[in-house]
Amino acid sequence: MHNLDESMRGGTCCLGAAGMAEGTNDATIQFATEFAFCIDGLTYWQAVEDNVVVTVCTEQALGTTCLYLVSTIADGTITTTKGAEILTADLAAGNHVLQWPVLPALSCPIGKFKIQSGDTAFHVGVDDLTGDLDAAGLVYWADLMAVPAEPETT
Amino acid sequence: MYNLDESMRGGTCCLSKAGLAVGGTASIMRLNDPTGAGYVSFAINGYIYTIVDADDNVAFTAATQAALTTCLYTVCIAYDGTITVVKGDEVVTANLTAGTHVLNWPMATADTCPLGGVRVVATAVFTPGTTDLGTGNAATYYDFYTVPTEPMTS
Numbered sequence: 001m002h003n004l005d006e007s008m009r010g011g012t013c014c015l016g017a018a019g020m021a022e023g024t025n026d027a028t029i030q031f032a033t034e035f036a037f038c039i040d041g042l043t044y045w046q047a048v049e050d051n052v053v054v055t056v057c058t059e060q061a062l063g064t065t066c067l068y069l070v071s072t073i074a075d076g077t078i079t080t081t082k083g084a085e086i087l088t089a090d091l092a093a094g095n096h097v098l099q100w101p102v103l104p105a106l107s108c109p110i111g112k113f114k115i116q117s118g119d120t121a122f123h124v125g126v127d128d129l130t131g132d133l134d135a136a137g138l139v140y141w142a143d144l145m146a147v148p149a150e151p152e153t154t
Numbered sequence: 155m156y157n158l159d160e161s162m163r164g165g166t167c168c169l170s171k172a173g174l175a176v177g178g179t180a181s182i183m184r185l186n187d188p189t190g191a192g193y194v195s196f197a198i199n200g201y202i203y204t205i206v207d208a209d210d211n212v213a214f215t216a217a218t219q220a221a222l223t224t225c226l227y228t229v230c231i232a233y234d235g236t237i238t239v240v241k242g243d244e245v246v247t248a249n250l251t252a253g254t255h256v257l258n259w260p261m262a263t264a265d266t267c268p269l270g271g272v273r274v275v276a277t278a279v280f281t282p283g284t285t286d287l288g289t290g291n292a293a294t295y296y297d298f299y300t301v302p303t304e305p306m307t308s
Contacts, residue, residue: 004165004200007261010303015169034189036171038299043270045171045188146158 010041012108017143018046020070020111025051026128029070029113037108039074046076046110056125057082065091065116067098067152068124071107079104080124088116097151109147114140166267167300169195169202174212174229174270174295180286183212183229183272183295196267198233205235205269214287216241219280224250226257226273227282228301230266238263239282247275256305271296273306 019032030050036043057080060066066085072078083101090096103109113129115122118136129139172194173186185207187194193204205211212229216239219225225244231237242260249255262268274280278290287293 004162008165008167008300011167011300013299015299036169040304041298041300041302043168043171043297043299 012039013037013146014108014110014144015043018110020113020141020143022129022139023051026131027054027124027126028052029054029129031110035110037072037110039106039108042074044072044074044076046072052078054078054125054129055080057123059121059123060085060115060117062117062119062121063088065098065114067100068113068115069101069103069147070110070112071103072110073104073107078110079107082124091154094153097153099151100147103147109144111141111143113142114152116140164200166198166262167196168267168269168298169197171297172229172269173207174272174297176287176293176295177210177212179210180288181283182210182214183287184209185211185269194269196231196269198265198267201233203231203233203235205231205237212237212239214239214282216282219244219274219276219282221276221278221280222247224257224273224275225280226259226271226306228260228262228268228298229270229272230262231269232266237269238266241282250306250308253307256307258305259301262301268298268301270298271301 014037016035018035023030028051034047036045064085065088067083069081081101086096116138118134120134173188175186177184193206195204223244224247226242228240240260245255273294275292280291
């Protein structure tokens, strides 16, 4: 028996790449590509959208790296969930890994961004995703079908 | 172990939002891809197929539904594009409202992919394929990734 051969019912996943990137306005993100997503077996659709408001998360300390999970519910309400921040030096040394945040109930994961704060703290939902990162700061983007099972090690 | 972590094989699901809606002929339905691409992608047993949008391309053939009942219908497609409708168990609408009964989505037929579903609340006898959708009844359309697992309770 293969793992998808039994009758497939329900299911929550993103069916297309959202093209997540920084939005035009400060502290926002955008979906550069329209995509379909499903929650508990029902399919919905998200149009291309710029200036998507990001949830104001707790401030991320300087010198840390953190995963932020972007998800949607059926009506298109977007939520950003912050993971546990860890010291970037510990990540680089292999002493710690980045665990994925817990997906909110009845939500579909769309993508992630990962912030490596530099020499200043960073406040997702308040600070601009590139403009307010200092020279040592970095942001990484990825689109998701589902929340990856494995933590990130870099 | 997460259920999609092993090598994925097989699988039957709809990969796009089908845009199920009433057709130009009011007793028939149609697929109407909201992206404007003009087709819907779906998978059956691991193979991917497409069906092109067309007006009135979902013939509504099923047994008659009694007046004052509510019923769920699942729309299925075979690899060759043949679209069929499976009728669920109709429930007296008053019982649904009272919370004594629930509505279950009917399963897709063998070797077909569920594209979507329609919920018909009939105030008069509803004859699929003959009675206009929205006349003497209220029709609500859903797009599927797979058949939802949870029943409707209202």
